[in-house]
Amino acid sequence: MRDLTMQWGARPVLDRVSLVMQPGERLAVVGPSGAGKSTVLRLLAGLQLPTSGELRLFERPQTYLRLDQTDPPDVRLVFQNPALLASLTVEQNVGFLLREQGQLTREEIRERVEACLEAVGLFDVAHQYPGELSGGMQKRVSFARALIDNPQRGDEAMPLLLYDEPTAGLDPVACTRIEDLIVKTTTVAKGCSVVVSHVRSTIERSAERVVMVYGGHFQWSGSVEEFRTTDNPYVEQFRTGSLRGPMQPSH
Numbered sequence: 001m002r003d004l005t006m007q008w009g010a011r012p013v014l015d016r017v018s019l020v021m022q023p024g025e026r027l028a029v030v031g032p033s034g035a036g037k038s039t040v041l042r043l044l045a046g047l048q049l050p051t052s053g054e055l056r057l058f059e060r061p062q063t064y065l066r067l068d069q070t071d072p073p074d075v076r077l078v079f080q081n082p083a084l085l086a087s088l089t090v091e092q093n094v095g096f097l098l099r100e101q102g103q104l105t106r107e108e109i110r111e112r113v114e115a116c117l118e119a120v121g122l123f124d125v126a127h128q129y130p131g132e133l134s135g136g137m138q139k140r141v142s143f144a145r146a147l148i149d150n151p152q153r154g155d156e157a158m159p160l161l162l163y164d165e166p167t168a169g170l171d172p173v174a175c176t177r178i179e180d181l182i183v184k185t186t187t188v189a190k191g192c193s194v195v196v197s198h199v200r201s202t203i204e205r206s207a208e209r210v211v212m213v214y215g216g217h218f219q220w221s222g223s224v225e226e227f228r229t230t231d232n233p234y235v236e237q238f239r240t241g242s243l244r245g246p247m248q249p250s251h
């Protein structure tokens with residue numbers, strides 16, 4: 001992102017922000033409610049276009065919405081609500097894109113789906129419907145869906161995986177499982193990832209670098225180790241949950 005601005009009202013939500021991600025990097029985007037974290041994800045996903053500035057994904061400038069691109073970049077979304085299709089089985093949900101592409105036989109798709117389900121620790125659920133699974137299992141299915149690969153994908157191809165609040169509302173043990181899955185999914189897909197989360201363990205366990213968004217700017221960026229110890233006032237207030245600090249509701 002270079003000098004990227006996203007503006008709906010009088011004040012820009014993102015005001016000329018810049019960010020470069022390294023290949024294979026795992027990034028966490030943090031900040032208080034309404035700071036613009038989901039906006040960052042939606043821009044990266046191509047679900048909305050910036051008001052101004054430049055967004056490049058894998059070197060290619062993004063000037064069209066994802067749906068309008070004939071050859072969209074490989075960006076995969078794992079949203080807070082797993083957004084599975086209720087009328088399709090788990091197997092049909094995970095293999096949806098491969099079926100649409102029509103390049104593999106049913107048996108080949110079934111094998112790939114099975115491998116992705118096993119990679120996220122799901123067994124014997126392929127023929128069940130999402131509604132028959134627990135919330136945690138549904139999240140796993142959405143991770144499996146992010147693992148499914150296009151057969152034409154070259155060895156050097158690198159997807160960008162986007163995780164929006166992946167551990168919101170989960171118990172601490174379920175959080176740990178999902179955090180491990182984020183690292184695993186990103187590694188297995190040979191991709192890079194951006195996680196938006198308020199959960200400290202998720203930020204620290206699933207990312208290598210942290211970016212703090214507030215007031216339209218990226219106020220701070222550093223490694224996870226630095227995030228734990230920095231005395232940057234924004235990060236300190238976020239870490240401690242203090243009401244005192246530079247982040248106030250009126251801003």
Ligand SMILES: Nc1ncnc2c1ncn2[C@@H]1O[C@H](COP(=O)(O)OP(=O)(O)OP(=O)(O)O)[C@@H](O)[C@H]1O
Pocket residue numbers: 008009013031032033034035036037038039040
């Ligand atoms: N389509 C839209 N039209 C107008 N304003 C919008 C739109 N989408 C987001 N906004 C505004 O942009 C700001 C940032 O929203 P965003 O969802 O990115 O915040 P967030 O940091 O992800 O918050 P949360 O942690 O609560 O999910 C908010 O003030 C929101 O009202």
